[in-house]
Amino acid sequence: xxxxxxxxxxxxxxxxxxxxxxxxxxxxxxxxxxxxxxxxxxxxxxxxxxxxxxxxxxxxxxxxxxxxxxxxxxxxxxxxxxxxxxxxxxxxxxxxxxxxxxxxxxxxxxxxxxxxxxxxxxxxxxxxxxxxxxxxxxxxxxxxxxxxxxxxxxxxxxxxxxxxxxxxxxxxxxxxxxxxxxxxx
Amino acid sequence: xxxxxxxxxxxxxxxxxxxxxxxxxxxxxxxxxxxxxxxxxxxxxxxxxxxxxxxxxxxxxxxxxxxxxxxxxxxxxxxxxxxxxxxxxxxxxxxxxxxxxxxxxxxxxxxxxxxxxxxxxxxxxxxxxxxxxxxxxxxxxxxxxxxxxxxxxxxxxxxxxxxxxxxxxxxxxxxxxxxxxxxxxxxxxxxxxxxxxxxxxxxxxxxxxxxxxxxxxxxxxxxxxxxxxxxxxxxxxxxxxxxxxxxxxx
Numbered sequence: 001x002x003x004x005x006x007x008x009x010x011x012x013x014x015x016x017x018x019x020x021x022x023x024x025x026x027x028x029x030x031x032x033x034x035x036x037x038x039x040x041x042x043x044x045x046x047x048x049x050x051x052x053x054x055x056x057x058x059x060x061x062x063x064x065x066x067x068x069x070x071x072x073x074x075x076x077x078x079x080x081x082x083x084x085x086x087x088x089x090x091x092x093x094x095x096x097x098x099x100x101x102x103x104x105x106x107x108x109x110x111x112x113x114x115x116x117x118x119x120x121x122x123x124x125x126x127x128x129x130x131x132x133x134x135x136x137x138x139x140x141x142x143x144x145x146x147x148x149x150x151x152x153x154x155x156x157x158x159x160x161x162x163x164x165x166x167x168x169x170x171x172x173x174x175x176x177x178x179x180x181x182x183x184x185x
Numbered sequence: 186x187x188x189x190x191x192x193x194x195x196x197x198x199x200x201x202x203x204x205x206x207x208x209x210x211x212x213x214x215x216x217x218x219x220x221x222x223x224x225x226x227x228x229x230x231x232x233x234x235x236x237x238x239x240x241x242x243x244x245x246x247x248x249x250x251x252x253x254x255x256x257x258x259x260x261x262x263x264x265x266x267x268x269x270x271x272x273x274x275x276x277x278x279x280x281x282x283x284x285x286x287x288x289x290x291x292x293x294x295x296x297x298x299x300x301x302x303x304x305x306x307x308x309x310x311x312x313x314x315x316x317x318x319x320x321x322x323x324x325x326x327x328x329x330x331x332x333x334x335x336x337x338x339x340x341x342x343x344x345x346x347x348x349x350x351x352x353x354x355x356x357x358x359x360x361x362x363x364x365x366x367x368x369x370x371x372x373x374x375x376x377x378x379x380x381x382x383x384x385x386x387x388x389x390x391x392x393x394x395x396x397x398x399x400x401x402x403x404x405x406x407x408x409x410x411x412x413x414x415x416x417x418x419x420x421x422x423x424x425x426x427x428x429x430x431x432x433x434x435x
Contacts, residue, residue: 028210064203065207067206067207067210068203068206068207068210069203071206071210072199072200072203072206075199076199079195079196079199094195097195098188098191098192098195101191101194101195102188102190102191104191104194105190105191117193117196117197118197120193120197121197121198121199121200121201124197124198124201125201125202128201128202128205133208136205136208136209137208137209137212140201140205140206140209141212143195143198144198144199144201144205144206144209145210150328158368159328159329159331159368160328161328161330161331162367
């Protein structure tokens with residue numbers, strides 16, 4: 001079913017909207033939540049909360065891109081759940097991603113201003129636009145979707161080691177870009 | 186110490202432009218095998234199963250005369266000098282991809298023409314060994330380090346196959362070529378030159394290309410005996426990784 005038709009179902013308060021959303025975007029939402037949380041029960045809770053939020057938000061919201069909108073919602077919910085529970089449980093997925101992203105943190109010696117989260121998002125948009133399409137997709141798939149390096153390597157038919165190197169170069173590129181602007185996180 | 190900052194960076198990614206999210210997500214969807222490839226593979230497996238059912242008794246008859254032993258599970262295929270398991274599948278692409286596929290086929294033809302053909306003598310010599318092993322069932326998964334210059338690494342399934350079948354068969358392999366631990370693209374000039382060099386010293390090589398409807402795939406294919414693989418005539422400036430064909434070209 002097309003996104004517009006699904007949104008129409010939400011607008012008409014037709015409960016089929018949820019099942020159609022799950023049919024089209026369920027696997028996508030689950031993969032994002034799983035790559036952050038890695039615990040099946042929490043993933044299920046997170047995806048169900050996403051459908052509930054969609055039901056409560058549409059209308060009045062009318063997402064232009066339903067998939068990307070749902071992706072943002074599920075990612076936010078998963079991060080909140082991670083923040084709430086990570087002291088009690090071990091979420092290997094996001095911990096691994098965070099430890100990799102530490103490579104991007106600029107050195108404190110060069111910093112002059114602390115960047116706000118919203119501003120950082122704008123900065124990321126600019127930086128992503130400066131990348132080649134292939135690099136941008138790879139970065140997004142690893143750090144937005146949380147896809148494992150070994151799975152990406154398999155898909156691109158290169159060795160995991162080479163994929164890890166490519167990711168490292170991307171992280172270094174982001175770090176350099178932040179340092180160039182004298183940003184601190 | 187840096188976890189807080191990393192978390193801030195990670196969180197701020199959530200709201201990047203939806204174009205970027207959609208672009209990455211669509212790429213993922215695009216890279217999935219089309220359904221006809223899955224069905225094609227299933228039909229091919231069934232076909233090989235039927236062939237094997239007929240061929241295996243013949244293998245036992247011919248090898249028992251020589252007193253050799255050979256297990257089942259090997260692919261029994263005659264060499265035609267230019268094997269390409271994907272050529273027929275291209276015709277099944279959606280109509281709007283046909284033109285692209287035709288261009289790819291033309292490009293493939295051009296590339297194949299510029300590379301060495303299997304010589305008649307070599308082909309007849311190879312035809313005496315009719316069993317080609319391109320797959321070996323191995324339960325585990327392995328990660329390999331990139332080979333150093335002047336070194337060869339053989340995948341575990343290839344090693345297991347060589348242990349089991351020795352020099353009685355030909356191994357159909359895919360070769361990745363490295364320099365300073367970085368892998369060359371299979372359609373790079375360096376790899377094409379390697380294929381030419383090996384053809385000149387009587388290795389049976391092939392260069393395969395196919396387009397699965399979303400992207401191009403290139404393979405440096407080498408048919409070799411165990412002896413040719415273990416005493417591979419290498420270029421000391423390069424490292425080589427050998428895979429059984431079905432490990433790499435699936």
